[in-house]
Amino acid sequence: MGVKLLLDKAHVPGIRSYEVYRREGGYAAVEKALKMSPNDVVEEVKKSGLRGRGGAGFPSGMKWSFLAKPEGVPRYLVCNADESEPGTFKDRYLMEFIPHLLIEGLIVSSYALGSSRTYIYIRGEYAWIPDILEQAIAEANANGWLGKNIMGTGFDCQIYVQRGAGAYICGEETALIESLEGKRGNPRIKPPFPAVKGLYDCPTVVNNVETLAAVVPIMNIGGEAYSKIGVGRSTGTKLISACGNINKPGVYEIDMTISVEEFIYSDEYCGGIANGKKLKACIPGGSSVPILPANLLLKTAKGETRYMNYESLSDGGFATGSMMGSGGFIVLDEDQCVVRHTLSLARFYRHESCGQCSPCREGTGWMEKILHKIEYGKGQMSDIDLLWDIQRRIEGNTICPLGDAAAWPVAAAIRHFRDEFEWHVLNPEESQTRNFGLAHYADPREVVA
Amino acid sequence: MAEEKKLFKVTIDNITVEVEPGTTILNAARMIGGDVTPPAMCYYSKLKGSGGKCRTCLVEVAAGSTADPRPMPKLVASCRTTVMDGMIVKNITSEKVPDARAGVVEFLLLNHPLDCPVCDQAGECHLQDLSFDHGKEGTRYEFKRRTFEKHNLGPYIQLHMTRCILCYRCVYTADQLTEKRAHGVLDRGDHAQIATFIEKNLDSDFIGNVIDVCPVGALTDKTFRFKNRVWFTKPVDAHRNCTKCCGEVQLWMRGDEVFRVTARKDEWGEVKESTKGGTGWICNDCRFDKKSVSDWTIEGPSNVSRHSVISQGHYVGLQKPTETMPAVMGGRQPRLLMDIHSVSEVNPESVELSKINRPAHSSDFNSDKS
Numbered sequence: 001m002g003v004k005l006l007l008d009k010a011h012v013p014g015i016r017s018y019e020v021y022r023r024e025g026g027y028a029a030v031e032k033a034l035k036m037s038p039n040d041v042v043e044e045v046k047k048s049g050l051r052g053r054g055g056a057g058f059p060s061g062m063k064w065s066f067l068a069k070p071e072g073v074p075r076y077l078v079c080n081a082d083e084s085e086p087g088t089f090k091d092r093y094l095m096e097f098i099p100h101l102l103i104e105g106l107i108v109s110s111y112a113l114g115s116s117r118t119y120i121y122i123r124g125e126y127a128w129i130p131d132i133l134e135q136a137i138a139e140a141n142a143n144g145w146l147g148k149n150i151m152g153t154g155f156d157c158q159i160y161v162q163r164g165a166g167a168y169i170c171g172e173e174t175a176l177i178e179s180l181e182g183k184r185g186n187p188r189i190k191p192p193f194p195a196v197k198g199l200y201d202c203p204t205v206v207n208n209v210e211t212l213a214a215v216v217p218i219m220n221i222g223g224e225a226y227s228k229i230g231v232g233r234s235t236g237t238k239l240i241s242a243c244g245n246i247n248k249p250g251v252y253e254i255d256m257t258i259s260v261e262e263f264i265y266s267d268e269y270c271g272g273i274a275n276g277k278k279l280k281a282c283i284p285g286g287s288s289v290p291i292l293p294a295n296l297l298l299k300t301a302k303g304e305t306r307y308m309n310y311e312s313l314s315d316g317g318f319a320t321g322s323m324m325g326s327g328g329f330i331v332l333d334e335d336q337c338v339v340r341h342t343l344s345l346a347r348f349y350r351h352e353s354c355g356q357c358s359p360c361r362e363g364t365g366w367m368e369k370i371l372h373k374i375e376y377g378k379g380q381m382s383d384i385d386l387l388w389d390i391q392r393r394i395e396g397n398t399i400c401p402l403g404d405a406a407a408w409p410v411a412a413a414i415r416h417f418r419d420e421f422e423w424h425v426l427n428p429e430e431s432q433t434r435n436f437g438l439a440h441y442a443d444p445r446e447v448v449a
Numbered sequence: 450m451a452e453e454k455k456l457f458k459v460t461i462d463n464i465t466v467e468v469e470p471g472t473t474i475l476n477a478a479r480m481i482g483g484d485v486t487p488p489a490m491c492y493y494s495k496l497k498g499s500g501g502k503c504r505t506c507l508v509e510v511a512a513g514s515t516a517d518p519r520p521m522p523k524l525v526a527s528c529r530t531t532v533m534d535g536m537i538v539k540n541i542t543s544e545k546v547p548d549a550r551a552g553v554v555e556f557l558l559l560n561h562p563l564d565c566p567v568c569d570q571a572g573e574c575h576l577q578d579l580s581f582d583h584g585k586e587g588t589r590y591e592f593k594r595r596t597f598e599k600h601n602l603g604p605y606i607q608l609h610m611t612r613c614i615l616c617y618r619c620v621y622t623a624d625q626l627t628e629k630r631a632h633g634v635l636d637r638g639d640h641a642q643i644a645t646f647i648e649k650n651l652d653s654d655f656i657g658n659v660i661d662v663c664p665v666g667a668l669t670d671k672t673f674r675f676k677n678r679v680w681f682t683k684p685v686d687a688h689r690n691c692t693k694c695c696g697e698v699q700l701w702m703r704g705d706e707v708f709r710v711t712a713r714k715d716e717w718g719e720v721k722e723s724t725k726g727g728t729g730w731i732c733n734d735c736r737f738d739k740k741s742v743s744d745w746t747i748e749g750p751s752n753v754s755r756h757s758v759i760s761q762g763h764y765v766g767l768q769k770p771t772e773t774m775p776a777v778m779g780g781r782q783p784r785l786l787m788d789i790h791s792v793s794e795v796n797p798e799s800v801e802l803s804k805i806n807r808p809a810h811s812s813d814f815n816s817d818k819s
Contacts, residue, residue, distance in 0.1 A: 167637070184634065189501035189529045355615060355634070355641030357502050362556035365639040369592045386589055393552030396523040397504050 002255040003229050005217035005237045006210070010097045016132065018139035021100040027145055029219035033108040034153050041112035045215060047223030049235035054080060054171075054208030055286065055326040056401075057310050066195040067113060068203040076204040077115035078180065079106060079212055081122040081129075082164050082171040086287035086348060087328030090239035091209035093251040095122075095129050099136040105212040106159055107145060108219055113205055116156045121176050124166035133161050168352035172400045173206040174198075175354065186356045187400035208326075210239055230256040234309035238324075244282075244331035247271035256309035260284070261298045263308050264331065277333035281417070284313050285325020287345050288405030290412030291338070292322050318412065338420050339431075342413040343371040349406035360403040363394040367410055374421060377428030384421045388414055457534040461485050461508075462542045474527035474538055475506055479717065486717075487540055488550075488579050490557070490664050491616035492528035493719055495728060499621050500528035503614065504553045505579060509543040512536060524549055547583070554584035560595045560639060561665070562611050570666030572679035575718060576614060597642060602632075603651045605671050605737045606660060610642045613667035619643060619659035626730060627653035643667070654693055657736040661712050661720055672737050673701075673709040682708050684751035689744055693732035695723035699751050700742075707740045713751070 014020040021027075033041050046061030067075060079102070083091040095102055102120075110118045122130055137159050140146045148156045162180055164170050170179045174188035177199050198204025214236055218226045227235045234256040243249045246264065248271040254263065263269045264279065273279050279294045298306060301320035306312050310324045332341065350364040370387050373379050391407035391414075398404070414421060424431040456467040461478050462485045468477045476494070478486045487508055492500030500506075506528045510521040515535030524545060527538070540546055558580055565571040597610035615634070620643065623632035631651060635644040645651060651659075660668050682701040689696045701709040712720040712731045723729045739745065802809055 169637070189526070350638060353638040355636070355638045356617075357504050358553055358556045358614065359504055361615065361639050361641070362559040366556075366559060366590065366592075393549060393556070397507060397549055397553070399501060399526075 002253070002258065003237060004253050005221075005226075005229075006094065006101065006213055006239060007098070007251070007253045010093075015098055016100075016136075018100060018136070018143060021098075022143075025220075026100055027104055029104055029216045030107050030111075030145055031151070033111055033219050034151050034155065038112045038114060041108065041219070044223040045112070045218055048218045048226040049223075049233060050211065050214055050218060050226070051234070051310065052208060053210035053214070053238065053327070055085070055288070055323075057324060060207065060211050063195070063207075064109075064113060064205060066193075067205055068196045069114070070203070074117065074202050075113055075115050076199045076202055077106070077110050077113050077118045078173075078176065078199060078204060078206045079118070079120040079209060080171060080173065080176060080206050081120050081126070081209050082176060083209070083326075084123055084125075084166075084168040084171050084352075085326050085328055086345070087243055087283065087330040088241055088286045088326045089243075090241045090251050090327055092126055092129065093241070094209055094213055094239065095126075096132060099132050100140070101213045101216055102133070102209055103136050103140050103145075103159065105215040107140070107150070107157060108215050109205075109207070109212050110157045110159075111150075111155055112215075115205075116158065118157060118159045119180060119199075120159065120161045121170070121180055122161060122163055123170070124164045130161045130163055137161070167354075168348075169354045169400070169402060172402065175400065176206060177204060186354050187402075189399055210327075231307070231309055232311055234311060234324075238308075238327055240308070240327045240329050242270050242329040242331070244329075245274045245277060245333035245336065246331045247274050254308055256307070258308055259298075260306045260308055260313075263329075270329075270331065273331065273333050275333070277335060279331065280334045280336060281332045281338065283322070283328070283330040283332075283409070284308075285323045286328035287330070287348065288401075288408055289323040289325040290318055290321075290408050291332075291341075291416065292412070293416045296320050296416070318408070319415070322412070337375075337431075338413050338417040339371065339375050339424050342410055343368065343375050345409045346371050346406070349402065353402060353406070357399045357403070359394045360398045360406065363390050363403070364406045366390055367406070371410075374424050375431075377424070377432050379421075379425045379428075381422065381425055384414060384418065384425070455534075457532050457536075459532040459534075459536045459538065461538040462540050468532055470531075472532055474508060474510075474525075474530050474532055474536075475500075477532050478527065478538075478540065482716075484541055487527050488575075488583065489528055489717070490575055490579060490614060491618060493618050493621070493662055494717075495720055496618060496621040496625060496662070499616075499618055501526045503557065503616055505550060505557070505583070507546060507549050507553070509539040509546055510536060511539050511543075550583045551585060554580050555588070555590075557614050558584065558588065559590050560611075561614065562594060562596070564612070567675075568612065568666040569669045569674055569679070570612075570663075573718075574666060575664035595639060600644075601671070602645055602668075603656070605657060605733065606651060607669050607671050607674065608643060609667050609669065610644075611667075612665050613643055614665055615641055615643070616664055618662040618664070619668055622659050622662050623651070623653075623656065626655040626658055627651075629653075632656075632659075654732045654734070655730055657733045658712065658720070658730045660736075661714070664718075670709060670737070672740065677703060677708050686713065686748040686751050687745035688748065689735065689739065689746060691732060691735055694735060695725060695727060695729055695731065696735060697723055697725075697729060698731055698735055698745075700745060700747070702742075705742055707742060707745075710736050710739060 009015055009024045012024055042064050050060045051057045052060055081091055106118050146157055167185050169175045170185040172187045173194055175185045179185035194204040194206055229236050237253050237255050239251055239253055241251050252269050265272045281291050281293050282297050283291045300306050300315045313322055313324045315321045346368040350368040353360045353364045355361045367390055370383050374383055387410055391410045394403045395407040457470050458465055458467055459477050464481050466477055466480050475487060487506035489506045490503035506526055507524040508527045509524055512518040514533030600608040602608050620633055624630055632645050635642050660670050682703045685700045685702055687698055687700045698710050699713050700707050712729050715721045721729045800813055
């Protein structure tokens with residue numbers, strides 16, 4: 001049984017309401033933090049080794065200390081709740097079941113950063129969650145945790161919820177800021193970074209929901225103790241939203257010391273592959289990160305066990321590894337077709353490209369068309385090389401990471417499953433009638449009946 | 450500040466220049482000029498906020514600065530990256546840049562209709578120049594290209610969105626030169642389009658400048674459409690007293706007829722500064738209504754320094770070839786280009802293509818094999 005810091009109270013009946021949350025020890029972190037100086041709070045987060053949970057894994061304390069602090073200019077904290085990565089739904093779970101945790105984390109973080117106007121930018125498709133958050137904000141206001149002169153410290157803070165209109169690109173921090181300002185959600189060209197010029201040209205920190213929620217346990221148990229959980233530079237706990245062909249899809253909190261094998265097969269977590277099938281492949285961190293075949297997923301190229309943490313998942317680089325990403329764990333069983341799967345991801349990125357810079361705007365559509373052609377039995381061998389060439393020219397040449405995110409899944413699918421693409425080209429009719437699973441990709445373990 | 454400004458030393462393709470802090474790599478390269486300068490399709494020095502979108506100006510930064518000589522991991526957009534002291538930039542000497550740039554050209558041409566033969570921009574099109582300089586001869590794209598309906602933006606401007614490469618220059622122009630925003634981008638991804646809100650006319654006095662900034666033929670002058678080819682008209686500098694703008698223009702004439710009026714452009718294809726100081730944007734009256742020589746005081750022929758077809762066509766010392774094909778080929782008169790090789794795999798010696806009095810067919814080649 002791993003340590004639980006975020007979801008330990010999530011199943012207490014009525015935890016959504018302020019009374020129950022407070023009775024279970026809520027808002028203790030605010031009480032503790034507001035007695036410290038803001039810089040000490042930042043130091044505590046630095047000590048904890050907390051890394052951004054949105055995908056990039058950048059150390060949050062470092063990000064906070066980069067925030068420019070010019071005189072007479074307001075600073076902003078923006079909570080990125082635009083969780084649109086296919087396969088990722090951990091933030092929704094957190095906001096829906098234990099909204100006060102996020103509000104509490106936001107108050108502490110706002111205090112640390114000196115932000116008296118804090119925004120939650122939430123994706124439009126989460127239609128019912130803004131109401132839950134606004135209810136929680138109203139309760140926090142009524143009980144004196146928000147508003148003017150919180151706890152008599154002279155610190156003012158208010159939290160606003162802003163609904164997005166459902167664009168994936170608005171999860172990119174500068175596009176989110178543009179959208180929050182009421183403009184078209186196009187990513188800005190960096191530098192300047194948001195820490196210098198962000199929302200309304202003021203210094204801004206944009207953090208993921210889970211990152212900000214994790215500030216609460218850091219304050220409660222202390223940064224030192226938090227950094228002892230987990231392994232190496234992967235400290236604390238991480239929410240993983242597991243989905244795909246597994247017996248128990250859902251959101252799990254792990255402490256980053258368990259192996260991938262344990263996560264997939266143990267009854268505490270995913271509970272094994274559904275319908276007695278074998279594991280074929282997995283995308284371990286949300287749709288943008290490279291897909292891994294079963295043999296590389298369970299063991300690294302060096303033959304070591306792969307663990308569920310930042311370092312181990314990215315072991316071997318993109319050649320034989322992947323990324324922790326945002327924690328969207330998508331499992332594919334032996335019956336799934338990687339070409340079809342890649343096509344559906346390519347379609348997503350084509351649809352969500354903002355159209356600002358040319359490699360992404362044109363390249364994503366082109367990749368989708370070629371993948372469509374291969375999947376529907378009209379492909380040629382040269383198309384596979386062409387796909388590789390296109391993704392290579394998109395990656396790294398775009399304004400924002402969406403171009404990379406569109407290129408990586410295609411690259412990894414070709415890298416690890418090239419013979420499946422070739423099989424589609426060589427057997428166009430058969431590939432129409434059945435999904436294709438190559439046996440040697442499947443997990444070598446016996447199926448337990 | 451009284452103290453002298455420190456200049457930054459930046460090395461681009463082994464040529465060092467000293468520039469003021471805050472200069473972009475692209476502008477530093479333009480100070481050197483020539484092949485060192487990266488091409489730019491979306492950056493426009495006169496428009497604030499432009500650039501960074503087309504990715505044709507990508508360069509490699511081999512060393513960030515003297516203080517931090519690490520190379521930058523990715524190629525950077527030179528139009529939006531400012532120089533640091535001691536920065537070393539590789540453009541044409543880089544191994545990665547030509548490949549990435551060829552990729553960008555391919556992406557830009559992917560949905561471009563390539564209707565140059567009927568496009569008014571042909572001859573002064575930046576995309577033509579770009580693909581000529583950095584592109585590949587063929588396309589690997591075999592799908593239907595996206596198309597849009599043509600739109601009239603007011604009485605003078607036509608928007609042919611199919612040709613657009615979404616550089617956003619016209620959006621910035623409309624934003625910065627006109628008093629209200631009536632021009633923007635709708636939708637996203639590869640079906641994003643330049644549009645006016647609810648088919649609004651663009652009626653500002655300076656809106657005609659969007660034609661000048663458009664690098665392709667997406668925004669064209671309706672008073673010039675299909676009237677003439679650019680390379681048949683002769684650019685002439687002229688001016689008039691205009692109450693709205695600087696009144697300094699270029700007339701595009703053929704004979705005594707003024708076909709088109711545009712602002713004066715510099716060697717980078719951007720609107721020049723006015724000689725009186727200030728910007729060189731011209732108003733709609735000058736651009737669309739004054740189409741008679743008597744409206745203008747003509748200064749003399751423009752000095753066209755761009756490498757477009759306009760400056761060509763003046764063949765000096767033209768010589769006819771002294772050798773003819775039959776003389777070189779021993780009396781054979783090749784009909785097809787393929788036939789120039791006397792022996793090749795597709796053209797065995799036994800088949801004399803010039804003897805076949807019709808298009809060659811596979812049976813001509815296979816008849817003797819069976």
